[in-house]
Amino acid sequence: MNNITLNKNLKPASEVEPVLKVRDLNVAFNIPRGQAKILEGVNFDLFPKEILALVGETGSGKSVTARSLLNLIPGRSGETKGQVLFAENDLLLMSDKELQRIRGNRISMVFQNPQSSINPVFTLGEQIFRLIRLYLSAAVEDLKQKTHCSQKQAIETIAKEKLNEVGLTDIKRTLKLYANEISGGMAQRYRIAMALISSPEILIADEATSALDVTVQAHILKLMKDLCKNKQTAILFITHDLGIAAQICDRVAVMYAGRIVEIAETKKIFANPLHPYTKGLLKAVPKLGKNEPLSFVPGIIPDLVNPPVGCRFHRRCDHIMNICRKQKPESLKFEDNHNVSCFLYKQNHKENRHE
Amino acid sequence: MFHVFYTNKITKKTDMNNPLIKLEQVNTWFPNNKSILGKPKFWIKAVSDVNLNIIEGECLGLVGESGCGKSTLGRTILRLAPLYSGRIEFMGEDIGQLDGKVLKPYRARMQMVFQDPKASLNPKMTIFKVLSEALHLNSSVAKENYLEQAVKLLDLVDLRPEHIFRYPHEFSGGQQQRICIARALATNPKFIVFDEATSALDVSVQAQVISLMKNLQKKLNLTYLFISHDLSIIEHVCSRVAVMYAGQIIEVQDAGSLFDTPRHPYTKALKNAVPIADPESRKELGILKGEVPKLSDPPSGCHFHPRCDYKKDICSKKNPIVYKIDENSWVRCHFQEELWQQGVLINSKESL
Ligand SMILES: Nc1ncnc2c1ncn2[C@@H]1O[C@H](COP(=O)(O)OP(=O)(O)OP(=O)(O)O)[C@@H](O)[C@H]1O
Numbered sequence: 001m002n003n004i005t006l007n008k009n010l011k012p013a014s015e016v017e018p019v020l021k022v023r024d025l026n027v028a029f030n031i032p033r034g035q036a037k038i039l040e041g042v043n044f045d046l047f048p049k050e051i052l053a054l055v056g057e058t059g060s061g062k063s064v065t066a067r068s069l070l071n072l073i074p075g076r077s078g079e080t081k082g083q084v085l086f087a088e089n090d091l092l093l094m095s096d097k098e099l100q101r102i103r104g105n106r107i108s109m110v111f112q113n114p115q116s117s118i119n120p121v122f123t124l125g126e127q128i129f130r131l132i133r134l135y136l137s138a139a140v141e142d143l144k145q146k147t148h149c150s151q152k153q154a155i156e157t158i159a160k161e162k163l164n165e166v167g168l169t170d171i172k173r174t175l176k177l178y179a180n181e182i183s184g185g186m187a188q189r190y191r192i193a194m195a196l197i198s199s200p201e202i203l204i205a206d207e208a209t210s211a212l213d214v215t216v217q218a219h220i221l222k223l224m225k226d227l228c229k230n231k232q233t234a235i236l237f238i239t240h241d242l243g244i245a246a247q248i249c250d251r252v253a254v255m256y257a258g259r260i261v262e263i264a265e266t267k268k269i270f271a272n273p274l275h276p277y278t279k280g281l282l283k284a285v286p287k288l289g290k291n292e293p294l295s296f297v298p299g300i301i302p303d304l305v306n307p308p309v310g311c312r313f314h315r316r317c318d319h320i321m322n323i324c325r326k327q328k329p330e331s332l333k334f335e336d337n338h339n340v341s342c343f344l345y346k347q348n349h350k351e352n353r354h355e
Numbered sequence: 356m357f358h359v360f361y362t363n364k365i366t367k368k369t370d371m372n373n374p375l376i377k378l379e380q381v382n383t384w385f386p387n388n389k390s391i392l393g394k395p396k397f398w399i400k401a402v403s404d405v406n407l408n409i410i411e412g413e414c415l416g417l418v419g420e421s422g423c424g425k426s427t428l429g430r431t432i433l434r435l436a437p438l439y440s441g442r443i444e445f446m447g448e449d450i451g452q453l454d455g456k457v458l459k460p461y462r463a464r465m466q467m468v469f470q471d472p473k474a475s476l477n478p479k480m481t482i483f484k485v486l487s488e489a490l491h492l493n494s495s496v497a498k499e500n501y502l503e504q505a506v507k508l509l510d511l512v513d514l515r516p517e518h519i520f521r522y523p524h525e526f527s528g529g530q531q532q533r534i535c536i537a538r539a540l541a542t543n544p545k546f547i548v549f550d551e552a553t554s555a556l557d558v559s560v561q562a563q564v565i566s567l568m569k570n571l572q573k574k575l576n577l578t579y580l581f582i583s584h585d586l587s588i589i590e591h592v593c594s595r596v597a598v599m600y601a602g603q604i605i606e607v608q609d610a611g612s613l614f615d616t617p618r619h620p621y622t623k624a625l626k627n628a629v630p631i632a633d634p635e636s637r638k639e640l641g642i643l644k645g646e647v648p649k650l651s652d653p654p655s656g657c658h659f660h661p662r663c664d665y666k667k668d669i670c671s672k673k674n675p676i677v678y679k680i681d682e683n684s685w686v687r688c689h690f691q692e693e694l695w696q697q698g699v700l701i702n703s704k705e706s707l
Pocket residue numbers: 029030031036038056057058059060061062063064065077112524525526527528555556557
């Protein structure tokens with residue numbers, strides 16, 4: 001279909017075109033000790049209507065991935081290489097002005113730390129009114145005609161509707177508050193409502209529901225699923241909660257130390273995790289009603305100023321072979337819709353085995 | 356090896372009758388100052404009429420809806436939020452009315468660890484600086500011993516001495532949370548509130564931090580209040596769990612039994628909304644009908660009644676009293692006895 005061959009392996013069964021293609025994404029940060037190679041060769045596709053979970057160790061680069069998709073890594077602190085293709089354009093080559101038209105409009109984001117991503121000097125009302133004026137002017141006009149109300153009233157009505165959708169109540173009061181006066185959960189619901197106002201083609205949700213209790217979370221997850229179905233929105237859902245991945249995501253990508261080590265259909269990855277890190281991660285999930293001791297992957301994430309040569313997981317891996325210390329494992333197709341980057345699954349892997 | 360520092364180790368057994376913290380009719384209300392006259396138009400009742408004992412050496416879980424007042428309750432105990440009325444006893448002392456200098460020594464004995472370690476560590480300070488600042492509040496450590504003490508603290512949280520002059524951004528999320536825990540330990544606390552302290556970590560790193568927390572609890576005889584949205588982690592970490600709804604504690608039970616045999620309809624709703632990590636058993640997550648209550652004007656009677664499947668007339672009229680189930684557990688629901696007899700809150704297979 002085009003000169004990009006890699007995505008053959010990453011595609012779900014349907015033949016739809018991805019809305020977003022990430023190719024060989026590399027991000028390095030300059031820190032006092034040197035250059036930290038945070039992302040290395042990240043490839044994936046995001047398809048319309050799909051929810052793709054991105055899971056992985058704390059600090060593995062999930063949020064950096066999210067930010068670099070919108071070219072939000074400032075040039076002076078880091079270096080971003082590769083391609084992020086959205087509607088035939090490479091977002092990494094766009095000017096700030098062009099990006100402004102996409103960010104928060106065609107691609108929306110909800111970040112970790114909801115409180116700090118709300119402007120502290122404006123009330124919640126002022127901020128949402130501005131967005132409604134920007135993106136929903138047609139709906140505002142419509143409402144004005146229908147109900148003969150003022151512009152201000154129309155905007156307020158729509159704001160209330162949008163905030164109601166995410167389960168916020170007492171909205172009249174809420175609109176007058178500032179970011180520091182609301183709970184984490186309220187802040188997050190507010191951010192989600194804001195992100196959806198423009199009916200984006202892509203929603204990047206970075207730990208968007210971690211600050212919410214399970215009942216409110218259930219509500220938001222349903223909202224997001226409906227969004228996918230009804231508005232074709234594709235969602236990149238970054239989460240630590242493998243329960244969410246299992247329940248609502250179509251595919252799961254597992255990130256370790258800046259690389260996607262496994263990507264597969266949700267059912268496949270849970271039933272048959274291949275990469276040793278994925279296996280360890282799934283074992284660490286605490287299960288309600290089963291008071292087994294929690295297991296974990298021993299060791300910590302490697303220093304990325306001097307990343308391990310070869311497989312970045314090799315120092316923590318029980319299955320290490322000679323080749324793992326020398327060569328970077330490329331992504332290979334294990335079966336349809338299930339790719340893994342690990343030498344254990346290379347056909348001739350037995351020859352490489354050390355012991 | 357901690358004997359220099361942790362001189363007053365207490366080896367008392369868990370004692371129900373002798374709680375470390377005792378809350379009586381505690382109310383934390385925030386004034387809404389939007390009126391011109393300076394008099395609050397109304398109050399946001401973030402914590403209302405809370406009676407709760409936290410027993411020495413236990414890990415008490417606290418769950419509940421976003422915005423229901425969990426963090427505020429934690430902050431109230433630490434006297435970081437304005438107490439409107441009620442009594443807070445800490446180590447037998449009424450600290451609710453203390454202020455300034457008199458309060459300071461008690462404050463040092465109570466610490467809090469937050470969700471976002473990155474945000475709660477100053478990026479411009481080395482770990483040594485971070486820990487020194489905290490050690491400053493501990494009068495039993497002399498300034499010339501800060502370095503030695505800081506190294507000991509790092510050792511307690513399984514970090515290495517060579518980490519001490521590094522900056523926070525050089526650490527992984529799990530390590531940063533360890534640093535926050537070390538900072539909390541610097542003042543030699545008896546009681547620590549963990550406010551969503553592991554929710555920013557992946558499950559594997561979370562398991563590491565939890566196992567560290569548990570070891571420290573035993574080693575240093577600490578008492579924890581563990582606030583979390585993750586019911587399965589609560590079940591793993593805590594001995595007892597308190598469930599909060601709209602500013603009130605509505606149920607307290609042993610962690611082992613709470614989610615198997617919830618006594619309050621809200622607890623059951625919580626359990627039904629947990630996403631299970633198994634794609635083969637996908638289900639509609641239980642969505643609570645109705646709206647999140649306003650804390651400025653909570654529903655009359657039982658705060659949960661507008662959303663409760665089992666409500667009857669009395670529920671909107673009268674706030675239920677506390678029904679004791681056994682020594683450790685109680686519930687606040689008019690019909691707890693009937694619901695229990697009928698077994699409607701005990702989930703059958705379909706919900707899990
Ligand atoms: N501006 C920056 N300068 C230097 N290093 C950075 C910067 N931003 C991120 N990093 C580093 O990049 C790595 C990946 O961070 P990132 O926030 O993407 O992890 P994550 O997978 O989102 O983790 P978590 O699950 O904890 O949110 C971390 O080691 C972090 O310290």
